[in-house]
Amino acid sequence: MGLVIALNKGRILKECLPLLAACEIEPSEDPHASRKLIFDSRSGGHQLIVTRSADVPTYVEHGVADIGITGKDTIEEYGGAMGFYELLDLGIGKCRMMTAGPQGQPEPKGVLRVATKFVNIARAYYQRQARQVEIIKLSGAMEIAPLLGLADTIVDIVDTGNTLRANGLEARENICNISTRVIVNRASMKTKFSEVQALVASLNDVVES
Ligand code: AMP
Numbered sequence: 615m616g617l618v619i620a621l622n623k624g625r626i627l628k629e630c631l632p633l634l635a636a637c638e639i640e641p642s643e644d645p646h647a648s649r650k651l652i653f654d655s656r657s658g659g660h661q662l663i664v665t666r667s668a669d670v671p672t673y674v675e676h677g678v679a680d681i682g683i684t685g686k687d688t689i690e691e692y693g694g695a696m697g698f699y700e701l702l703d704l705g706i707g708k709c710r711m712m713t714a715g716p717q718g719q720p721e722p723k724g725v726l727r728v729a730t731k732f733v734n735i736a737r738a739y740y741q742r743q744a745r746q747v748e749i750i751k752l753s754g755a756m757e758i759a760p761l762l763g764l765a766d767t768i769v770d771i772v773d774t775g776n777t778l779r780a781n782g783l784e785a786r787e788n789i790c791n792i793s794t795r796v797i798v799n800r801a802s803m804k805t806k807f808s809e810v811q812a813l814v815a816s817l818n819d820v821v822e823s
Contacts, residue, residue: 616659617802617809620679622667622688626794629706630683634662637816671797674698680802680810686792687711687771691732699803701814702796704821709773711735711789716760717782721767729759730769739769739789757781 619639621630627645634640641653645664653662663679667688674682675697682698685707689700711732715721729750730736740747750765757777759765771792772778772785796817798810 615806615809616655616661617681617806617813618661618663618679619681619683620663620665620670620673621683622670622685623664624667625707626667626683626685627664629794630704633704633706633817633820636820637813639813668692671698674797674799677799677801680799680806681813682797683794684797686790686795687732687735689795689797690790691734693734696800698797698799700795700797702818702821704794704796704817706821707792707794709771709792710785711769711792712772712785713739713767713769713787713789714757714772714778714783714785715767717784721786726767727765728767728769729756729765731756732769735789736769757783 621627639658639660640656641662642656643650643653645653645662651664653664655662663673665673667684670682670684671689671692673679683704726745726747727750728736728740728747729752731752731754733749733751736749750759752759756768756770758781759768760783761781768783769789775785778785796814803810
């Protein structure tokens with residue numbers, strides 16, 4: 615039985631295609647050069663679904679994909695899913711989920727206004743800190759929110775910190791470390807156990823070598 619594997623467009627697709635190829639899973643055509651979103655594999659009867667990151671956990675939870683490859687940020691933001699297991703850390707796409715604010719400015723007292731795309735991660739983080747916040751949802755370019763006076767703080771992904779610096783912000787607290795993970799649908803774990811185990815084992819070998 616073939617596996618259906620969902621993975622994000624962009625960075626994760628680019629970094630994961632060579633890993634999957636090393637496990638003998640190759641799409642029948644180049645996903646970067648095609649407008650198709652579902653690809654058959656050249657061998658093994660697998661299928662690759664290329665989608666937006668936020669939809670990868672949804673596909674896996676609902677069982678339309680057996681396996682998903684996406685960032686820990688996406689999995690955490692998706693929240694307490696019962697429908698899949700996180701089986702492997704691919705050790706790529708490493709970055710941090712951080713709070714950030716205007717350089718040299720202390721955080722204001724009282725209710726903190728926090729702009730982010732990651733509202734669930736931010737809410738859970740400030741709840742753990744027992745800090746009262748107003749979460750403001752943005753879909754991107756969080757860095758400009760403090761400049762425009764929309765928020766005091768942002769919660770965003772930081773890699774080199776260049777984006778923050780370019781916008782007059784500084785990284786403050788590290789909420790969690792992020793990297794690319796492999797998730798598996800709970801039912802597929804039983805019904806396609808040997809295929810899932812074989813792929814996870816070979817991905818693990820590729821990552822470790
Ligand atoms: P940097 O300027 O290197 O700190 O990169 C920060 C920006 O790049 C963030 O706004 C993120 O959207 C994006 N980014 C960096 N690394 C990753 C990653 N591993 N996964 C997803 N987005 C990332």
